[in-house]
Amino acid sequence: MVQTRRRAEPAVSGSPAKAPATPSTSAKSKADKAKSKTKTGAATARKASVAKPRRSRAASEDLASEAVSTNGHGPDSAIMANGTSKSDKSTPRKRSLSNASGSADAGAPSASANGVGKKRSRSGSINGTTGVTHSADLQAKQEFQVQRCRFMNWVPFSITSMKANLAGSQLALTRENGAVEVWNIDKQAWHQAIHVPGREEPGFAGTTLSMAWVGNERLFGSDMDGNVFEIDMRRQARVRETSSFGGAVWCMDSSTEEVTSQSDEAGSEDSERAVVAMGCEDGRVRIFEVLPGQGAGLEYARAFRSVATGRVLAIKYHPAPEQRHVLYTAGVDGLIRKWDARTGQVILQIATESYGKVEPICVWTLEVLKDSTLFSGDSDGHVHVWDSRDEAGTLIRGFHEHRADVTTLAVSKDETTLFASGIDSRVAMFHRIDATDGSGVQDWVYGYSHRPHSRDVRGLAIVDNGRILASGGDDTQICWYPVRSFSKARPTRLSPFLHQILVQPTCRGSLLLAQHAHHVELWQSKTQNHLASLHFKGRMGLRCAALAPSGRLLLCADDAGLKVFSLRSDEAVAGGDVSLKRLNEVEQRLQSREAGVSARADGVVVAACVASPTLSPEEEKDGKELLVYAFQSGRVCVAHILGSVQNSDMLTCLVSWDPLWDGAAIKEVVVSDDGRWVAVASAGGQLAVYDVQLKKLQMEIPRASLGGALCSALRFQPDSPGILAVATMRNEVFVFDVQGQKLTPWSLAAAGRMDPLLREQHEPVIGITFDKADPSVMILWGRCFACKVSLATLPHALEAHESGTLRFSMLTRFKPIIHMDFVDEHEILVVEALWIKVMQTFKDPIKRKIYGGAT
Structure with missing residues (x-):
């Protein structure tokens, strides 16, 4: 494989603005003519940062950059980093705002080779307002020394599969090391609620291949070793491992089936039981019964007779309740089979087009609609639409929008939109349209596509009650898109690092x-x-x-x-x-x-x-x-x-x-x-x-005291050990008086008035830290932001403010943040992951031409 030519992803967004160029000697006449403008240039920039308040999340990074370029003189600016020292092998000097050189570029994260090849730790200063910002009440500025550590190697693992529960409120994904993660989705708030660690095995041994939800609460998985297991949500562990009796399980899907039981009084009774169908390495389909009770596991029920000549790669139950006994499978032999799961008999067999190739085309993925419309994605990059109602399996439409294998498909909740992706990292959308002649015939057309990932895409899922499409793959990140505005909205990326504290310093920060x-x-x-x-x-x-x-x-x-x-x-x-x-x-x-x-x-x-x-x-x-x-x-x-x-x-x-x-x-x-x-x-x-x-x-x-949201971070205040600060996945903050068993006056006054810029962050608060010199100053940080809050000032007179909400100092300069903590008085340690170094650990992407040139 040859790596594609691609613009390097920046390690940190929000780079500071460049300083204006100094006029040369030959241009002195022009400089003299503009003397009045040059005298007031810096002052104008400072006034702009003061006079223009933050209006939207999109402008926050530009505002931070402007604040850095003006050395942080704007009282309503974000938390600003200035005057960082040069990177060298010696211990970095801490430079405050008073003796900073004024060069913003020295402290900006760089994507150059110097930033990648050399271990370094940077120091700088953070300056911002203290908590509540009003148009008529601006607090005094505070200055923090920043020690930036970017010398650690953080290597997240690739995403191998994704699956959403029936309600779309939870998304489960597996990674290459066998780890399983379950994310809670609440509108635009994403929180990694459960993490089950995997094992460090050589090659692909131990890799979790597929998953299946049973309802909204129970999750099952399989791995390369042929083990089938359940993920116990409460204990966060793999439980009840059993053998598949057919080697590696490449695909799974769940449904319900009727069971007739004998009764002494009525003769017989019909009941339902949940089952999981599995496509195995030996080419057979096996059915496992779901035992009742969380963590009870699976029990082998039966197997279909072997008709495939290779492994089964895709399996899907019919979504219509009246046809829940219908099962579709496909694999390496290029054949799509329709089964009667009650008898284990094939009732329809569809051969995919080989397009003159000697080797059969592998069918990687299947999706089925309630009207029996069948979709398939194969190794030749085709997405085929089939009518599986008749005995022939008629091909309705074929698309070749992808230049490599289509490995995953997803259908919107209303079944009017299909999404496809695979090895070429392109996420494509297809629409269902009605015939214009009024005949009622429906057809499918290509709509739009994104390419947010830099490597192969391994999974697609519809979450949040059908409103959001999620994708993930070899570049380790989750990207999500609004389904209704897929062609207009840009994808949002989520950090691949765990939502937990990964770095712990000693009291003075000497050891990490x-x-x-x-x-x-x-x-x-x-x-x-x-x-x-x-x-x-x-x-x-x-x-x-x-x-x-x-x-x-x-x-x-x-x-x-x-x-x-x-x-x-x-x-x-x-x-x-x-x-x-x-x-x-x-x-x-x-x-x-x-x-x-x-x-x-x-x-x-x-x-x-x-x-x-x-x-x-x-x-x-x-x-x-x-x-x-x-x-x-x-x-x-x-x-x-x-x-x-x-x-x-x-x-x-x-x-x-x-x-x-x-x-x-x-x-x-x-x-x-x-x-x-x-x-x-x-x-x-x-x-x-x-x-x-x-x-x-x-x-x-209880969760009701936190607005019904899950807790994402908590920390005790240093000077008042009985004060507990709690952050939720919706990025709301609650402060409790533990001895009094109640909310503090600050928290009561701030209820429902959190800064919109904080609430609009797509990732939750992961950590909370307090200034050792002034414990009333609290910093909330996530993987892509930091927010400074003051607990000393009560949120009063908010009615006079036009928005009626609290305004916090926000910083989006450091990305992704692994850890942030105060290690001394007014001194903050920021541990970052250099994304360019992370990208160097990825597998090579597919060979393709860019802009008509060579690869």
Whole structure:
């Protein structure tokens, strides 16, 4: 394959505007004539940034660029980054706004070779308004030093398949490493609610090939090894694995069928049961019965007789209720078969056109309408429309809009639009039209196409009750488009990185813990030294990782169990190697009955954090770490370690709380700085706060208190440990008084008045951080934005503002953001993933000509 000529994707959007050119000596006469304009040029630019408020999301990046070019003098500007130092191998200098050189280009993310080949960490300053911005009430500016880290290698995995549930409220996708993700879609808000890690296997072994939803709650999958399993939504795990008895399962689909059972009184009764049909490597179709109950799995029922000469690549049940027993299959032999699933007999066989080729054309994908119109996508790039009602299987229309294999199809909810995509990364739309002569005959025509992906597209799905089309493939990103305005609206891209905290710094930011899919890394942020990598046996995907703020303790958890290490961070600060020692006895005690844990009932650790509470000088000399870890069942345990952490004698298991929400897995755990309060969020959206000192449940926060949305991030305020900030997938912020078990006055006043620019972000808030010098300053950040909020000023006099909403300082300069946190007073650490480096890990795209030239 030869890589296509393609404009390089920028690592960060919102680049600063270029400075005006200085007039040359030969042009002095012209410069003299425009003397009045040149004197007031900079002032005019500054006035423009002040006089023109933000009006739309589309103009936010231009406004940020303008603010940077004017050195941030506009009070209504976004959070601005200026005066970054040059990248070199030495420790970067921190430059404030007062001594900045004024060159905006020095701090802009660059897509040049210098930015790709060299490890670097940048520092700069962030400047913006403090929270509420009114036309008549502008707060004083604040300045933050920014340390930018772009030297870590982040490699997301390709998307191999996508499937939406019946309601379209959830989208499941699989990645090349076998991981399964479930996204919740609420209009334009996308939130990665569930992540089931995969395994690091050689080649394609362990890759999840296909999925099938049963209703809206149960999800089943299959992999290359011939295993069939269920995804337990509550425990976030693969459960009830069984063999397909036919090798790798390439395709799956679900339906219901009637079952006649004997009754003593009435003779017989008809009932329904859910079934899943699978196309296997050996060319046979197998039917599995869905056992009742979440996580109960599948049971083998029967298999159709073998008529195919190769693997079955596509399978689809008829969507009409009266024809739910009709099943369509296709594969490598180029034949489409229509089955009666009750008897296992073929009732129609359609041969696709080979166009003079010796080898048969593979049919990769099928879609069926309620009127028995059948669509097929094949390896020659054709999309065929068939009438499967008659015995002949008449070809209605054929399209050749693609230049390579068509691997995926999707039909709109009203069945008037078809979408197709595949190896050439083109997403094409086809419309159904009625005949103009009034005969009632319908035909299909090509409408429009996008090419948002840079590599192969592996999946299409209709979500959000039929309003949105989603696509994904080898470039690891999800792109979505509004179905009704597909030809007018541009696609929106979502970051491929997990919606969880992936980087954890120590209290001063000297050490960084980076969590990857199958290993963790330790880095020294100042010198950019790679200190250590931890790879574990079994190649299992990591569930969570945590680093103590003091740098003394490291926790990791996968499906094999919890792992605890003591860490000599003093050597790392001095520039030497890190000394790690695994604490096996501590691990055993943390997961034993002494800690109130049952391995069979509670499962594995899925969330953990470590706190280093402020102690007296005598206690601080010995050191103290507070460990909080949660299990798949929802159990939360707390323990602390005193001393040098060299043996289990210094471990004390404090408390273990029983599951609150009927076995729902914990998604996130946070601890207050004083170690008294522990807040947990479940995968189902519930929140709870525990009192470690009194060993009791302090308060429970239902989803209704968060506007019905799922929690996406939470954090305790440093100076007021009893204040908990919570962000939702709709990018709304709630602040709770834990001791009073109520919302704070700021949160009550801000209810329903969040900045539209924050609510319109398509990705949720992932992290919350507070300024160490002024804890009332809070920054909410996601993968493509950061938002600065002040909790010190009550949102008063909003009626005088024309919009009646809060205005926050917004920044979209850093993309994609892996982590953002305050590491010192007015000093922010920003960890970014350089997208150009990520693109270099992708597979080569298809060879094709660009603009009539050579490839």
